[in-house]
Each structure stands twice: as C-alpha cells, then as structure tokens.
Amino acid sequence: MAIKKVLGLIGSEISYTLSPLMHNTAAEALRLNYIYNVFEVNKPDDLSAAIEGIRALNITGVNVTIPYKERTVKYLDSLSAEASEVQAVNTILNQDGTLIGYNTDIFGFAEPLKAFKSELEKEQVAVLGSGGAARAVIQALKIEFKPSSITIVARNESKADALKDDFKRRTKSLKLKTLNIADAETVEKLRDCKLIINATPVGSAKLSASKEDLLPAEKLWTKDHIAYDLVYNPLQTPFLKGAQDAGAKTISGLEMLLFQGAKSFELWTGKAMPIDLVRKTLQDALTCEEKTD
Numbered sequence: 001m002a003i004k005k006v007l008g009l010i011g012s013e014i015s016y017t018l019s020p021l022m023h024n025t026a027a028e029a030l031r032l033n034y035i036y037n038v039f040e041v042n043k044p045d046d047l048s049a050a051i052e053g054i055r056a057l058n059i060t061g062v063n064v065t066i067p068y069k070e071r072t073v074k075y076l077d078s079l080s081a082e083a084s085e086v087q088a089v090n091t092i093l094n095q096d097g098t099l100i101g102y103n104t105d106i107f108g109f110a111e112p113l114k115a116f117k118s119e120l121e122k123e124q125v126a127v128l129g130s131g132g133a134a135r136a137v138i139q140a141l142k143i144e145f146k147p148s149s150i151t152i153v154a155r156n157e158s159k160a161d162a163l164k165d166d167f168k169r170r171t172k173s174l175k176l177k178t179l180n181i182a183d184a185e186t187v188e189k190l191r192d193c194k195l196i197i198n199a200t201p202v203g204s205a206k207l208s209a210s211k212e213d214l215l216p217a218e219k220l221w222t223k224d225h226i227a228y229d230l231v232y233n234p235l236q237t238p239f240l241k242g243a244q245d246a247g248a249k250t251i252s253g254l255e256m257l258l259f260q261g262a263k264s265f266e267l268w269t270g271k272a273m274p275i276d277l278v279r280k281t282l283q284d285a286l287t288c289e290e291k292t293d
C-alpha cells in the first residue's frame with residue numbers, strides 16, 4: 001500500500017479541533033491517500049521549527065490556527081493575494097519545498113453569507129472582536145458584500161483602532177468605526193446593524209464562561225437582524241439562541257468551518273470536498289459531544 005501523504009493542523013491547545021474528522025472523512029470518501037494529523041505547538045518559540053518541519057518532513061500541507069495565523073506569515077516563501085492583503089495565513093501548501101501561504105477563512109466566511117447578499121448591500125454591519133478572525137471577516141465583507149459601514153466592537157480599544165487604521169490605510173473608501181463592548185450605549189447603537197458577527201471565542205463550549213453572552217440579547221436582537229457566530233461548538237451558541245428567540249436569521253460557525261476547510265482541501269488535493277457528507281459527520285460529532293458533556 002502506498003504511503004499516505006500527510007496533512008495537519010498547527011496551533012496551540014487544539015485537542016478540541018474537528019479538522020482531522022473533517023479532512024479524514026473527505027479523503028476517505030474520495031479514496032484519496034491522505035491523512036490529517038494534529039501538530040500541537042504549545043510554545044510560540046517552536047513555531048519557526050514547526051514550519052521548517054513541513055519542508056523537512058515533506059508534509060503536503062497544513063492549516064494554521066490560534067494563535068499563529070499572523071506570526072506564521074514571516075516564515076513562508078510566498079503568499080496568495082488575500083493572505084498578503086490581510087497578513088494572516090490559515091493554510092500552507094508545500095509545493096516541491098516551496099511553502100505558500102493562503103487565507104481560506106475569507107472564502108469560508110463569505111460563502112454561507114452569499115445567500116443574504118441582496119439584504120446586506122448598503123446596510124450597516126458589526127463585528128465583535130478584533131483578532132485574526134475579525135481581520136478575515138472585514139476583508140470578506142469589503143470584497144463581497146459592500147456594506148455601508150463596518151463597526152468593530154471590541155474590549156481592547158487600541159487593538160480595534162489598530163485594526164481599523166490598518167484597513168483604512170489600504171482602502172481609504174472603507175467606512176470603519178469602533179465601539180467599546182463595555183460601553184452602555186453600544187448595544188443600542190448595534191440595533192441599526194443588519195448583520196452582527198461574533199468573531200470572539202465567547203460562547204465556546206471550551207471556555208468556562210461559555211454560558212455568558214457578549215451583549216444582552218433582549219436589548220440587541222430584532223426579527224430583522226442576521227446573526228453569524230464563528231463559534232461552532234456548541235452548534236446552538238448563546239449568541240445564536242438570543243437572535244433566534246427574537247426571530248432573527250442565524251448562521252452557524254460550522255458553515256464557515258466547512259467552507260474554509262473545503263478550500264484548503266482543494267488546494268492540497270485538487271479535489272472538491274464532499275460538503276454534505278462532511279457537514280453531517282461534523283453535526284453528528286458535535287451533537288454526540290453535547291449529549292455526553
């Protein structure tokens with residue numbers, strides 16, 4: 001039997017990840033000779049050696065996740081146009097020893113939102129969080145959805161301002177604002193935003209404060225909102241539950257996970273991921289996990 005080509009995920013404290021299940025299910029269904037592993041790099045100082053290891057061990061490609069998406073950039077040979085624009089990488093392809101960085105989070109975020117495209121044009125949008133995922137979200141909104149403004153809502157004002165300034169430097173016409181999540185008036189100001197995205201880990205089953213919501217749901221949501229949570233475990237997060245209870249439309253982070261993964265899979269294998277089969281497998285795994293927690 002031929003030796004399997006190796007794929008994997010580089011990140012810190014990532015034992016919870018669904019990426020191996022996603023990629024191994026797809027490879028098995030398509031009878032492709034790949035195996036996807038977890039490569040935990042818990043010491044940031046080990047990152048450069050880990051990335052060099054991709055070349056040394058002839059690994060076909062990896063995903064990169066928290067907290068390394070931004071600092072990986074400097075260790076690569078080249079970047080796709082999107083990765084270069086946002087200076088963050090979540091996928092590396094090893095092409096005959098040349099390491100190329102991509103950002104499939106931008107595509108992964110945009111794909112499930114396309115069904116709402118006509119509702120979003122010229123509307124205000126808010127992004128909660130100012131980290132790596134918020135960066136991919138703002139880029140996707142800018143390219144695909146052309147909202148009238150994007151408000152970054154964060155607990156760290158200087159990080160939010162730095163993110164805003166970075167985008168403004170590259171796209172002067174982009175209307176970006178910032179709000180502090182702790183300010184009492186913030187929730188009122190967000191009521192006018194058509195789409196609100198949670199790009200923080202709040203609500204994740206892996207956090208002890210998972211039952212707490214970022215903002216008071218009863219003051220935030222109306223039936224006219226669209227809520228998009230990047231957190232996918234649990235499937236029904238407090239953020240999405242609050243929106244759903246008010247009659248708003250919701251998008252689960254599982255959809256972004258699937259589409260960013262499908263794009264990475266295609267870059268490595270040249271094949272389309274069987275999305276419906278993989279979605280069902282991940283939904284079953286998450287439901288089973290919730291029952292046993």
Ligand SMILES: NC(=O)c1ccc[n+]([C@@H]2O[C@H](COP(=O)([O-])OP(=O)(O)OC[C@H]3O[C@@H](n4cnc5c(N)ncnc54)[C@H](OP(=O)(O)O)[C@@H]3O)[C@@H](O)[C@H]2O)c1
Nearest residue numbers: 129130131132133134155156199200201202230253256257
């Ligand atoms: N579904 C998907 O495919 C997908 C893809 C990418 C990311 N994600 C998820 O998106 C989330 C964010 O990822 P990331 O890469 O952007 O992480 P990150 O770079 O660590 O950024 C996290 C952001 O959330 C903020 N934050 C954390 N806890 C908070 C709290 N209690 N209240 C207010 N803000 C808080 C952080 O603020 P500070 O800067 O002040 O710490 C930061 O702005 C994670 O849960 C990740 O798993 C999902």
